[in-house]
Amino acid sequence: MRPACRGATVRFMESHAPEEDDSEEADGLRKIIHVDMDAFFASVEQRDDPSLQGKPVAVGGSRARGVVAAASYEARTFGVRSAMPSVKALRLCPHLIFVPPRFEAYKTVSRQIRAIFADYTPLIEPLSLDEAYLDVTQDLKGIGSATHIAQLIRARIKAETGLTASAGVSYNKFIAKLASDQNKPDGLCVIRPGEGAQFVAGLPVRRFHGVGPRGAEKMAALGIETGADLRARDLPFLRQHFGAQADYLYRAARGIDLRRVRPNRPRKSIGGERTFERDISTGSALREALARIIDLVWHDIERLDAKGRTVTLKLRLSDFTLRTHARSLARAVAGREEFARLAEELLDSVLPLPQPVRLMGLTLSALEKKGEVAPVATVEGGGQLDLF
């Protein structure tokens, strides 16, 4: 397994997995708000073009290999979802209106909402342009009630951007994120300490942060559909089937989450991978699969406003041998076209392969550090939470 180019020690990280770090556990209950803009890209488009209001809108490309980056609520009623191939979306909703993404407009709104958050707490952990965790255990204005702060933030977002946001208020990140999704759009949901376990028990595990569609499938095969099902499994069972994620899942099923809100979470890479239903071997099939993965990964890169120097292609062959091939530039990859070209060149350099491919992954790493707010000293915990 020889890397194609220099600078190829690259760790592949699955995208959308929660980053666990036990050394950074929060001490005790916190006051956490998860704020999430509603149908973000699509809502910005509808705001800026009144002719789109009330219509099914998809942000993304309508071409054969396009992927829906975001869907308006009108489009969602037809079953259109983000990350769905555009061809499928059009089949579900033939009068779907495709709009090309305008990332500069989204980034502008993202900066506006982060400025609002910063008025209430320095402990802000963005998950993407439109989503963030806020630790308001000790808020800057001395308001004291996380619920009240969430209401103020939602009202200011509406007034200053013309867009709606939903918020979840709870005592940890895991529950707050589930809660923000509960009353969407334009909703608020508060889960108090003592209510978390029961709240989680009734939810489908596919809604848990970090589980993802593939994880949910795996759980379904094991008879785990809800939080209650997950809670019924013991830790050795979870370790056997879910490895490093077991502890997180074990706690999550009990409404416990020890992860601290981490401003400026250092992200090492952005990537995605796909396991094929049937192993594929022809160059054309592999190139087509790569094109789809390029779309998905580039979408995340845009969302996170990231720049990086190293592109890594990962291939797992039918005998489970793993091959990674990386290419590093002296500067950041310039844009989507260069990213796609580097990925395609990496694939071409390994063809023909000795065996069919069962999994393909693509990552951008050696990311540039962003000039964001410096990490803030830990807020002292303790005392009563006169929270909600």
Ligand SMILES: [Mg+2]
């Ligand atoms: Mg959102």
